[in-house]
Amino acid sequence: xxxxxxxxxxxxxxxxxxxxxxxxxxxxxxxxxxxxxxxxxxxxxxxxxxxxxxxxxxxxxxxxxxxxxxxxxxxxxxxxxxxxxxxxxxxxxxxxxxxxxxxxxxxxxxxxxxxxxxxxxxxxxxxxxxxxxxxxxxxxxxxxxxxxxxxxxxxxxxxxxxxxxxxxxxxxxxxxxxxxxxxxxxxxxxxxxxxxxxxxxxxxxxxxxxxxxxxxxxxxxxxxxxxxxxxxxxxxxxxxxxxxxxxxxxxxxxxxxxxxxxxxxxxxxxxxxxxxxxx
Amino acid sequence: xxxxxxxxxxxxxxxxxxxxxxxxxxxxxxxxxxxxxxxxxxxxxxxxxxxxxxxxxxxxxxxxxxxxxxxxxxxxxxxxxxxxxxxxxxxxxxxxxxxxxxxxxxxxxxxxxxxxxxxxxxxxxxxxxxxxxxxxxxxxxxxxxxxxxxxxxxxxxxxxxxxxxxxxxxxxxxxxxxxxxxxxxxxxxxxxxxxxxxxxxxxxxxxxxxxxxxxxxxxxxxxxxxxxxxxxxxxxxxxxxxxxxxxxxxxxxxxxxxxxxxxxxxxxxxxxxxxxxxxxxxxxxxxxxxxxxxxxxxxxxxxxxxxxxxxxxxxxxxxxxxxxxxxxxxxxxxxxxxxxxxxxxxx
Ligand SMILES: Nc1ncnc2c1ncn2[C@@H]1O[C@H](COP(=O)(O)OP(=O)(O)OP(=O)(O)O)[C@@H](O)[C@H]1O
Ligand SMILES: [Mg+2]
Numbered sequence: 001x002x003x004x005x006x007x008x009x010x011x012x013x014x015x016x017x018x019x020x021x022x023x024x025x026x027x028x029x030x031x032x033x034x035x036x037x038x039x040x041x042x043x044x045x046x047x048x049x050x051x052x053x054x055x056x057x058x059x060x061x062x063x064x065x066x067x068x069x070x071x072x073x074x075x076x077x078x079x080x081x082x083x084x085x086x087x088x089x090x091x092x093x094x095x096x097x098x099x100x101x102x103x104x105x106x107x108x109x110x111x112x113x114x115x116x117x118x119x120x121x122x123x124x125x126x127x128x129x130x131x132x133x134x135x136x137x138x139x140x141x142x143x144x145x146x147x148x149x150x151x152x153x154x155x156x157x158x159x160x161x162x163x164x165x166x167x168x169x170x171x172x173x174x175x176x177x178x179x180x181x182x183x184x185x186x187x188x189x190x191x192x193x194x195x196x197x198x199x200x201x202x203x204x205x206x207x208x209x210x211x212x213x214x215x216x217x218x219x220x221x222x223x224x225x226x227x228x229x230x231x232x233x234x235x236x237x238x239x240x241x242x243x244x245x246x247x248x249x250x251x252x253x254x255x256x257x258x259x260x261x262x263x264x265x266x267x268x269x270x271x272x273x274x275x276x277x278x279x
Numbered sequence: 280x281x282x283x284x285x286x287x288x289x290x291x292x293x294x295x296x297x298x299x300x301x302x303x304x305x306x307x308x309x310x311x312x313x314x315x316x317x318x319x320x321x322x323x324x325x326x327x328x329x330x331x332x333x334x335x336x337x338x339x340x341x342x343x344x345x346x347x348x349x350x351x352x353x354x355x356x357x358x359x360x361x362x363x364x365x366x367x368x369x370x371x372x373x374x375x376x377x378x379x380x381x382x383x384x385x386x387x388x389x390x391x392x393x394x395x396x397x398x399x400x401x402x403x404x405x406x407x408x409x410x411x412x413x414x415x416x417x418x419x420x421x422x423x424x425x426x427x428x429x430x431x432x433x434x435x436x437x438x439x440x441x442x443x444x445x446x447x448x449x450x451x452x453x454x455x456x457x458x459x460x461x462x463x464x465x466x467x468x469x470x471x472x473x474x475x476x477x478x479x480x481x482x483x484x485x486x487x488x489x490x491x492x493x494x495x496x497x498x499x500x501x502x503x504x505x506x507x508x509x510x511x512x513x514x515x516x517x518x519x520x521x522x523x524x525x526x527x528x529x530x531x532x533x534x535x536x537x538x539x540x541x542x543x544x545x546x547x548x549x550x551x552x553x554x555x556x557x558x559x560x561x562x563x564x565x566x567x568x569x570x571x572x573x574x575x576x577x578x579x580x581x582x583x584x585x586x587x588x589x590x591x592x593x594x595x596x597x598x599x600x601x602x603x604x605x606x607x608x609x610x611x612x613x614x615x616x617x618x619x620x621x622x623x624x625x626x
Pocket of ligand 2: 322
């Protein structure tokens with residue numbers, strides 16, 4: 001194809017991106033460099049006031065750190081739970097495999113809002129878990145909603161299908177013949193897992209980590225509902241600033257911070273993926 | 280005492296006919312046994328049962344007098360060369376070979392020289408630092424062999440280790456594997472569907488058919504005294520003639536009449552190897568007159584198809600300089616020894 005024809009074919013996509021993505025992004029960036037009146041009106045002159053506030057108030061540094069750490073924790077936990085499952089699905093026969101895939105992905109058919117409310121019912125005071133623990137003689141069962149625990153449990157469950165999908169996508173090099181070869185050379189099952197299966201599934205692990213981490217950082221509904229306003233994460237804070245406090249410049253600045261976190265994550269991913277290809 | 284014994288071994292996948300049934304085999308220490316048979320006859324299944332990669336349905340496997348039937352693969356001490364190499368893609372060639380030694384807790388200082396020895400053994404001394412994907416198919420095969428040999432397994436299992444190699448490399452590898460196996464004295468099971476390979480390499484051959492052992496014997500026995508028509512047909516080339524046998528051993532196929540070994544009269548199939556047929560008269564043997572219908576030149580051989588009273592026979596002659604070349608429509612007399620007529624009851 002001639003370069004000119006190719007360019008022509010790209011034009012529609014380019015136009016849509018310009019209007020629907022780049023323009024709002026530019027707008028967002030500009031908000032972050034304006035002041036705001038108490039009524040929420042954006043002041044005309046350029047100002048670095050928002051950024052100064054962001055760097056001065058240790059609340060925001062903590063918010064960013066908690067967000068990143070919580071997201072890393074959620075991602076790691078999701079990986080830990082999804083990995084054996086994905087491995088099992090990968091090894092199943094073709095028919096069982098299809099069934100298992102459907103089973104793994106079916107939660108995606110229900111909106112995250114509904115699933116989050118489901119968790120509220122299960123984890124809440126007088127919910128199933130509370131009642132069972134109480135019946136078993138636990139005097140004061142630990143609180144599991146409206147705190148970090150609830151947010152983590154909810155996010156892990158909601159994001160697991162994405163992790164399973166990524167892992168399965170990255171398991172391409174994982175041939176049972178390698179495990180058989182390792183066993184024939186004298187490797188017991190755990191060693192086979194550590195020396196052969198894990199290294200060969202690294203591309204899937206990396207992909208799943210990237211995807212779920214990004215989804216966790218940007219997740220909003222689940223932390224909002226299961227956190228009960230007591231868990232402060234980037235996405236929920238952006239929402240509060242934009243909708244409740246009407247401080248759009250601060251919301252914009254926090255969005256840019258989130259974007260920067262994604263940028264760093266993607267950069268790291270690219271590096272690791274390339275290193276792995278050469279390994 | 281045999282080193283490896285298979286007793287009444289059986290494998291069923293689901294409800295279908297067994298993939299391997301009532302298989303009894305004894306393999307001596309240091310012997311190279313070939314498992315030969317057409318595709319789907321259960322060779323790989325047998326090998327995988329011996330290696331512990333699939334459970335047996337019934338029967339027993341003993342190694343050196345010890346029942347290993349229930350032992351997991353990693354405790355069986357068998358070197359396996361897989362049909363698709365299965366070299367670990369994330370390790371270098373040297374790491375691949377060292378893997379089995381590490382599993383055996385070989386001291387670090389000893390691993391390096393032994394890896395190098397193994398590389399030398401398969402004549403690829405300089406490829407230790409490469410990744411498997413940077414090797415040719417033949418080189419990968421040899422590394423897979425080195426990886427299986429370096430652990431000095433008590434039994435070596437080879438699943439079609441020479442398939443999809445070019446003819447020249449195949450022949451080199453054939454002698455190489457045989458040499459190494461002899462030098463190290465490793466009891467070896469060699470799966471192949473190539474009869475030339477089996478005849479050339481093995482001490483004994485087990486011919487399998489549809490999950491059953493059809494015949495067990497030395498290459499000479501398998502080739503010269505096939506127990507069944509299937510073996511005679513599968514191992515080596517043969518002219519097949521549907522015929523009837525009289526009480527006195529005379530065999531008739533249309534106008535073609537010849538003698539064979541005595542046996543019960545009735546419908547039979549006679550088999551004659553093409554290279555045992557000749558144009559020179561044989562003392563006291565069978566003769567038949569015919570017309571050459573086709574001549575095929577394959578370098579070292581000249582294959583002539585001869586029509587003998589309605590029966591088509593292929594005669595293979597070595598191409599020798601100075602010998603007159605037969606031509607199509609030549610009238611010829613072909614002859615062969617009576618012992619070279621193999622007769623089996625018609626199926
Ligand atoms: N996992 C399986 N499930 C069901 N049937 C199987 C399985 N593996 C093998 N079979 C069947 O068992 C029979 C023997 O298969 P096997 O792989 O042992 O043949 P083979 O002699 O090695 O053939 P080839 O020369 O083609 O490799 C075949 O009929 C095959 O279809
Ligand atoms: Mg096979």
